[in-house]
Amino acid sequence: MLWLTLIRVRVPPARQVRTKGPDHMTDQATQVTSSESTSPSTRSDEPLTQRITSGEADLDEFRERLTLWLAGRDEVDSDAGVEVSAVSRPESSGMSNISVLFDAAWTPAGSSERQSAQLVARMCPQDDAFPVFPVYDLQKQFDVMRVVRENTDLPVPRVRWLELDPAVLGTPFLVMDRASGRAPVDNPPYVFDGWLLEMDPEQRREVQRESLAVLAAIHQIPQPAELVSSLAPAPGMSALRAHVDEQRAYYEWTTREDGLTIPVIDRAFDWIEAHWPDETSPDALSWGDARIGNILYEGTRPTAVLDWEMATIAPPEVDLGWFLCFHDVFQELAVAFAFPGIPDLFEHSEVVEQYEHLTGSGKSYLG
Known part of the structure; x- marks a missing residue:
């Protein structure tokens, strides 16, 4: 199965859109308290x-x-x-x-x-x-x-x-x-500046291994549809079909108000339908917003796994694709602005090999 990541686009008229960051607070957050009681x-x-x-x-x-x-x-x-x-x-x-x-x-x-x-x-x-x-x-x-x-x-x-x-x-x-730790930031992306960039290559490899271990642990939870029944696809519908239909509905919702279309996403949906897989990996609990920006770390060790709004049930490659896509986009931005970025992080074949080793699956449909 080839994976697709849909970039969620919503253009508000005459409003400023904040970059989505991890929905967490660390112990280092500035304390702001009321100076006096108000009746x-x-x-x-x-x-x-x-x-x-x-x-x-x-x-x-x-x-x-x-x-x-x-x-x-x-x-x-x-x-x-x-x-x-x-x-x-x-x-x-x-x-x-x-x-x-x-x-x-x-x-x-x-x-x-x-x-x-x-x-x-x-x-x-x-x-x-x-x-x-x-x-x-x-x-x-x-x-x-x-x-x-x-x-x-x-x-x-x-x-x-x-x-x-x-x-x-x-x-x-x-x-x-409350969780404590530090997350790779989105704005500016962590490939431009920050603690990941300051680490040596072996430390970054450890961050990669630890982060993939998070995905593997989520995906190995048994019988997720029974544990979270609200995520189960409708009877007779595969989890992949339910997920793709949900993403199509989301895309239509984001563009309906302004009458927009995004040709590259339209073509992507057409491609998916034309190349629908005959088989997929077993269904798993999918984190949804699976990326290192939603993990807090102390050194190379994860201290919190956050942001579960997009959780669903899907083949695990959905999370892997989203995970890799975010880093790829940030790395391409860095190169476009003549920054080196972090090219030694999340190389695709290495990620697949490490993930298969962690899960013992021996096979993934990540193209």
């Missing part, structure tokens, strides 16, 4: 999530709402007291969601042992935000992160709570443990 009578009528995005958020209000919500959960002993502190907005976050950092301390119901954690509230975009996805599915993210964490040794942040009622913070949200 409810002086607060803006705008939704809390909108004020967080615009920089006008009253973080004390966020803390108050989150404290009440956490104290009201059945698994928390409200009589023992709940503390939410160190609320801050990260310097940057991903394009597709809003995230707020905070610390919390609470006592579980039926226990006398106090717990505390550094957490992230990951919220759905507000209704009037420029959409990256037709539907922002927090339930899917919560389920997939839980499944990967429970079925692998990968450092996927623990997801603690999911709240689908928008009344609490103005939009549904999930709460997960």
Whole structure:
């Protein structure tokens, strides 16, 4: 099977599009807290999530709402007291969601042992935000992160709570443990500057091996359609057919409003249909946005695997293709601007050989 990566294109009229970065916050994120409490009578009528995005958020209000919500959960002993502190907005976050950092301390119901954690509230975009996805599915993210964490040794942040009622913070949200580490950046791409470029070749080879081990572990989770039933293709439909149809629908959604067509993508879909494979690799849990920009590292070791909005079930080559394509695009940009880039990273045949060794598959359909 030959792989195809569809570049997601959405051109907003008269709006600035931010480069999508990893939707995570590290311990090095700048702490921004409210300098004084604001009374409810002086607060803006705008939704809390909108004020967080615009920089006008009253973080004390966020803390108050989150404290009440956490104290009201059945698994928390409200009589023992709940503390939410160190609320801050990260310097940057991903394009597709809003995230707020905070610390919390609470006592579980039926226990006398106090717990505390550094957490992230990951919220759905507000209704009037420029959409990256037709539907922002927090339930899917919560389920997939839980499944990967429970079925692998990968450092996927623990997801603690999911709240689908928008009344609490103005939009549904999930709460997960905060991760630490550093990610290869997208803007400017890591091939232009940064810690990967500063590593020696052997260190970069280790980053490559460790990153491919992340993919291999995800793809070896058994029976993913049973573990995350919402990802299962319709009866009688192959996972590859469901995935390609979903990408075609996404492409049509991104261009429908402006009446655009992108000939190279149209031709790619035609090519796929004309060369539909007779067989594929066994279906696997697909990370979706599989790239090193969504992994945090300490040295060469992954410390967090993030961003599961695009998770699905598909042949593993879908992830491998996306993984390689991102680096190829960045490397080609570097060469176009007369930079050396990192040509020794993610060479295709070497990646395939390493992946097949990690999975023991002995065969992949990556052309």
